Amino acid sequence: MLRFGVVGIDHGHIFDHVNGLLAAGAEFAGYCDKTSVPGLLDAFRRAYPDVPVIERQALFDDDSIDVICIAAIPADRAGLAIRAMEAGKDVIVDKPGMTTRAQLAAIRETVEKTGRIFSICFSERLCVPSAVRAGKLVKAGAIGKVVQTIGMGPHRMSADQRPDWFFKLDRFGGIIVDIASHQIDQFLFYTGSETADIAAASIGNFATGDHPAFQDFGEVLLRSDRAAGYIRVDWFTPDGLPTWGDGRLTILGTEGYIELRKYVDIGGREGKDHLFLVDQTHTEYIDCSGDKLDYFDQFVVDVRERTETAMSQAHVFEVCRLSLEAQEKAHNITAR
Secondary structure (H helix, E strand, O other): OOEEEEEEEOOOOHHHHHHHHHHOOOEEEEEOOOOOOHHHHHHHHHHOOOOOEOOHHHHHHOOOOOEEEEEOOHHHHHHHHHHHHHOOOEEEEEOOOOOOHHHHHHHHHHHHHHOOOEEEEOHHHHOOHHHHHHHHHHHOOOOOOEEEEEEEEEOOOOHHHOOHHHHOHHHHOOHHHHHHHHHHHHHHHHHOOOOOEEEEEEEEOOOOOOOOOOOOEEEEEEEOOOOEEEEEEEOOOOOOOOOOOOOEEEEEEOOEEEEEEOOOOOOOOOOOOEEEEEOOOOEEEEEOOOOOOOHHHHHHHHHHHOOOOOOOHHHHHHHHHHHHHHHHHOEEOOOO
16 A cells, blocks of 8 residues: 655645545555644644654655655745655655756756656646546547637635745745646646747736735746647635635637636536536536546556656646746736
């Protein structure tokens, strides 16, 4: 049985990693309780009361542990992943997997040297049933050839609940690196593009004057040899919305289109994972809330068989490269 440990409980996405691996039949061996978000650690302890707390280095040194899951402060994730891989572990890292080009180069070198798996759990695709269903529909040719994606990633600020590092550019990496990596992953995946170019990018701080280095708005325009993509991310979700963000994705094909309303349908339907399919014959609504996720089962197989069924290593690195490049190229439209 695959055994895994947790290092870095600084973002709630760590619950996706743990629950996904448990559902895939893995054993939770233990976790390091170092955190910058005490309330998150309290929730983690309540969720897994029988799992032991183990010192960080001891987790890396335990030869019986196959995988380390990491949701640390963004700037610290690469270093922890490298330590884990050098200790013979495969890793699942929360996005962003790194915040600088130097970290990306170091991770590439470590993967090549150790042969370990460096996987980023892009939760807005891999942990969203409607996004999984959309991938299967696209693969089946339901909308023809995909020519564009439009990805929206709005988030609620909840500034009083955020740790100090959340507002420090060198710690969170910038809004495009931090959030838009989700939508870049989706662009490459749904369009079948192996690589892309950043045509344009913008960032801004419209409403977070108390933290001038913070970025509360970002947008990216991508193009590949087969499709185009537009991305908008922000921290402007209003309190009137009953969830943290109205995340949406539109996939345009030559024979139809798909729209995902991932977390809420402001039109009135209850729950999450709403998919709308329009083709040459009809318009269809699909409730995907009961669909099964594939990523963690596939990852467990990849660890055992040394395959790349969950996500190719090349895809991970290309998403990171594009995210970093878009962040670097972004024009600050609110610069004074």
